[in-house]
Amino acid sequence: MILPLCCLLWHLAAPAWAQETLSLKECREMALKYNKEMAASVKQTESARYTARSYKGNFFPNFTAGGTGLYSNADGSYGIAGGNLPVFLPDGTGQFNPGQPAGFAYFPGISLDYKIGWVYMGGVQMEQPLYMGGKIRAAYKMSLLGKEMAQMNETLTATEVIQQTDQAYALVVKAKEMKTVADAYHAVLTELHKNVESAYKHGLKPQNDVLKVQVKLNESELGIRKAENALRLATMNLCHLIGKPLTTKIRVSGDFPEIEKDLEVQVLDITRRPEYSILDKQVAIARQQVKLNRSELLPQVGIKGSYDYVHGLELNNKNFLDKASFSVLLNISIPLFHFGERSNKVRAAKAKLEQTRLQQQNLNEQMLLELTQAANNLDEAKLESELADRSLQQAEENRRVSKSQYEVGLETLSDHLEAQALWQQAYETKVDARFQLYLNYVAYLKAAGTLR
Structure with missing residues (x-):
């Protein structure tokens, strides 16, 4: 077969x-x-x-870390000339008389030189929703x-x-x-x-x-x-x-x-x-x-906290910003009117x-x-x-x-x-x-x- x-x-x-x-x-x-x-x-x-x-x-909670850096060559200065400043004393009635100064005080003036250069900041943020409806x-x-x-x-x-x-x-x-x-x-x-x-x-x-x-x-x-x-x-x-x-x-x-x-x-x-x-x-x-x-x-309620450090901005050849800080933000959002969308x-x-x-x-x-x-x-x-x-x-x-x-x-x-x-x-x-x-x-x- x-x-x-x-x-x-x-x-x-x-x-x-x-x-x-x-x-x-x-x-x-x-x-x-x-x-x-x-x-x-x-x-x-x-x-x-x-x-x-x-x-x-x-x-x-939601924890995040972030940082920002900025460099700028912008600089400049700001000054106020010094000199003698009149000093006024009150009269018998308790009023000042601008026409009759009692004396003069010496004012040395202000001279501010600033330079931006490098500015950077960094920190840790915490976000926690409290009530989201x-x-x-x-x-x-x-x-x-x-x-x-x-x-x-x-x-x-x-x-x-x-x-x-x-x-x-x-x-x-x-x-x-x-x-x-x-x-x-x-x-x-x-x-x-x-x-x-x-x-x-x-x-x-x-x-x-x-x-x-x-x-x-x-x-x-x-x-x-x-x-x-x-x-x-x-x-x-x-x-x-x-x-x-x-x-x-x-x-x-x-x-x-x-x-x-x-x-x-x-x-x-x-x-x-x-x-x-x-x-x-x-x-x-x-x-x-x-x-x-x-x-x-x-309504929606949330809280946000952050701990940040900022460094930079020279003022008269010294750092103006060089410090850490803690901040707290409480946010409340209440919807009012959305033309029927929600x-x-x-x-x-x-x-x-x-x-x-x-x-x-x-x-x-x-x-x-x-x-x-x-x-x-x-x-x-x-x-x-x-x-x-x-x-x-x-x-x-x-x-x-x-x-x-x-x-x-x-x-x-x-x-x-x-x-x-x-x-x-x-x-x-x-x-x-x-x-x-x-x-x-x-x-x-x-x-x-x-x-x-």
Whole structure:
């Protein structure tokens, strides 16, 4: 038999080492570790955590150091000529008489020479907000809510990755079992073909019976090839999700988590879903946004202190400035009128809050509908699986009876082939029903917020 090109490439590219057998738990762990969406979600949580720490720093003083230097070649002088200055004494009435000076006093004059040269200053400043209208507190609460949302989003991403991994794992198990069914059906037809061909050679069966079996045998070979390709593709898809090269040869243990027979299906509680918590955080953030915008309408009080040293400005060849000083500044800002700019921001934030609440109600109802649908699908899948098991038992019994009757000549070959085909279909239906039952079970757990 000549392998098709895709099969040949698969066998050539596959590693030479032995196949690795993985359980569902191991596949989940590898997917959570290597999945890029999960890694991005973890980084988003890390970013939100650092953002919250950044906003927390606004409660504490802000210390800065600064310095300024200036050089100028400007210089000059200022002087007042000296001389005798008249001195006036009051008369008997207590008044001064400018026309009769009592004497003279010598004034030596003033001569000031200045030169700017290098002037520099440096110091440390401290700024502390005292009251900002609630802006700092609202912003910090928003950052905390953002961090919690990021954590919930990380949980949501993890559940989605787990669901995708479970689907891929179950698909590999299904393809593997379908391959087993196809091989078993082909083995039965091969044995039947040998018996019919032997009977034809001895003149006990017509050639038409041989051709009928050969047609079914050819169809079973095609079924085997389809099952092999489906298994190969399902394995590659699983490798993609768990972070292995697509051509890695792996096997799965084939064990699904046991589905509780007395599982209590809950269709009214969606509070455990990460999406529910995320919507709550979004409403809380919108509420804090209203407070943040309202803070711009309230007074703001801050204090600033500085310790500075100034050096420079020569006066008569001596430094005029050469001293350190401490200063404190208290600033109060009261908004009066801004032509509706700030008040309209508050109104817009309130409208956004109402919009977020309506969206929350709408999405909560959709999640409740999704949970109800998932519960219904799980209930129907349970019944379908039970019926499939019952049908397979009946098909196996029908095949056994048909084989006995055919061997003693009480049943035609066509009826016997039909019984074999019905058994194959019933087996495939059972495999598909078991596969669908598990997928519906996982979908229900995700819809209920309990998929871990």
